[in-house]
Amino acid sequence: MRNLVEMIPGGVPVVVGLMLASLLLSSMVPIRPQMWLYPLVRQAVVMKIDYQTKNMLAQETPHFIIRYTPSxxxxxxxxxxxxxxxxxxVTSALHYAPGKKTLILMHPDRQAMKQAYGWSGDASAMGFYWGGVIQILSPKAWMKNPSLNEFIATGPLAHEYTxxxxxxxxxGNYSRWFTEGLAQYVEYRVNGYEWVTADNRLTxxxxxxxxxxxxxxxxxxxxxxxxxxxxAVRYIAEVHGEAKLTQVLTYLTKGEKIxxxxxxxxxxxxxxxxTMVNLWAQGNMKQYSKIAK
Known part of the structure; x- marks a missing residue:
C-alpha cells in the first residue's frame, strides 16, 4: 500500500510545509515532533480521498459520512x-471520540476494494482503515442473506473504527500488534467475536x-x-484491569513507546x-481443538 506521503495532494512540498509547522508546534510542548506532524498528514490524506470520491452517492449519520455506488x-x-x-x-472503551465525522467508503466487490488507492492487503478482508478513512466491502459481497444483526456481530465496523x-x-504512536490487538479486544467485548483457527493455537x-x-x-x-x-491486550484488561489498559493508552498519547x-x-x-501473557493465554483463551464443529 502507498504510504501517507504519496497520497497527499501536492506531495513533498506540502509535507515539508507540514513538517516545519510541526517543528514549531513541537517546540512549545514536550512531545515527539512526529506526533504533531502525523495528524496534519492524515488530514491531508482524508481531504484527498474526500475529493476523489465526491461524486459517489452519500448518506450522513450523526458521526459518519458513508459513500457508495448505486449498486x-x-x-x-x-x-x-x-x-x-x-x-x-468504541469511544467508551477508548475514552476518546474524534472531533469530526468519519468517512466510510463502501466498495461493491473485492476487486474494487483492492484497487482502492493501491490497497494490497489481505484479499479476504472485509474492510481496512488507512489514512483517516474506513473502507469496507459491501455486505452483499460476502453475506448470503445480509441482515443488520449479523453485520453488526461479524462485520468490520467496530474493528476498523477502533x-x-x-x-x-x-x-500514530503505536505498534501494529497493539492496534490489531486493541481492535480485536473491543470487537470481542462488544460482539463476543474471536478469530480462532487451526493455525492460531496458543499452545x-x-x-x-x-x-x-x-x-x-x-x-x-x-x-x-x-x-x-x-x-496481549486481553491480558492487560482482564488480569490487571481496564484502568491499566486505559493507562497504557494515556502513555501512548504522551509519546511513550508501547x-x-x-x-x-x-x-x-x-x-x-x-512470559505472563503467554502463560495466561494458554489457560484462559479459546483453542481451536476445543471449539465444537
Missing part, C-alpha cells in the same frame, strides 16, 4: 445503522514480542500474530509481560 443503495441504511452501533462502544479512534488519540511455538513489534505484517503466520496480539507504556502501567519489565 449498494439497498445496503447503505444497514451500514449506517451498524456504524452508529459501533460508535458508542483503529481509527486509536490513530486519532495516539497520533505451540509463539512469536516473541520482538517479532510482533518488529515486522508484524510480514510474519508468516498472520492468524497467529493476530491471535497473540489479542491475547514497551515503556506497558512497563510503566503494569509495573513489570517487557520480558516478564511477554
Amino acid at each position: 449498494d443503495a439497498d445496503m447503505v441504511a444497514m451500514v449506517a445503522e451498524a456504524a452508529e452501533a459501533a460508535y458508542e462502544p 483503529h481509527l479512534v486509536l490513530d486519532h488519540m495516539a497520533r 505451540g511455538k509463539l512469536y516473541t514480542m520482538d517479532e510482533l513489534d518488529g515486522d508484524f505484517d510480514n510474519l508468516d503466520n498472520q492468524a497467529l500474530a493476530y491471535r497473540q496480539s489479542l491475547a 514497551n515503556k507504556a506497558i512497563e510503566k502501567s503494569l509495573g513489570m519489565d517487557y520480558g516478564s509481560y511477554e
Whole structure:
C-alpha cells in the first residue's frame, strides 16, 4: 500500500510545509515532533480521498459520512445503522471520540476494494482503515442473506473504527500488534467475536514480542500474530484491569513507546509481560481443538 506521503495532494512540498509547522508546534510542548506532524498528514490524506470520491452517492449519520455506488443503495441504511452501533462502544472503551465525522467508503466487490488507492492487503478482508478513512466491502459481497444483526456481530465496523479512534488519540504512536490487538479486544467485548483457527493455537511455538513489534505484517503466520496480539491486550484488561489498559493508552498519547507504556502501567519489565501473557493465554483463551464443529 502507498504510504501517507504519496497520497497527499501536492506531495513533498506540502509535507515539508507540514513538517516545519510541526517543528514549531513541537517546540512549545514536550512531545515527539512526529506526533504533531502525523495528524496534519492524515488530514491531508482524508481531504484527498474526500475529493476523489465526491461524486459517489452519500448518506450522513450523526458521526459518519458513508459513500457508495448505486449498486449498494439497498445496503447503505444497514451500514449506517451498524456504524452508529459501533460508535458508542468504541469511544467508551477508548475514552476518546474524534472531533469530526468519519468517512466510510463502501466498495461493491473485492476487486474494487483492492484497487482502492493501491490497497494490497489481505484479499479476504472485509474492510481496512488507512489514512483517516474506513473502507469496507459491501455486505452483499460476502453475506448470503445480509441482515443488520449479523453485520453488526461479524462485520468490520467496530474493528476498523477502533483503529481509527486509536490513530486519532495516539497520533500514530503505536505498534501494529497493539492496534490489531486493541481492535480485536473491543470487537470481542462488544460482539463476543474471536478469530480462532487451526493455525492460531496458543499452545505451540509463539512469536516473541520482538517479532510482533518488529515486522508484524510480514510474519508468516498472520492468524497467529493476530491471535497473540489479542491475547496481549486481553491480558492487560482482564488480569490487571481496564484502568491499566486505559493507562497504557494515556502513555501512548504522551509519546511513550508501547514497551515503556506497558512497563510503566503494569509495573513489570517487557520480558516478564511477554512470559505472563503467554502463560495466561494458554489457560484462559479459546483453542481451536476445543471449539465444537
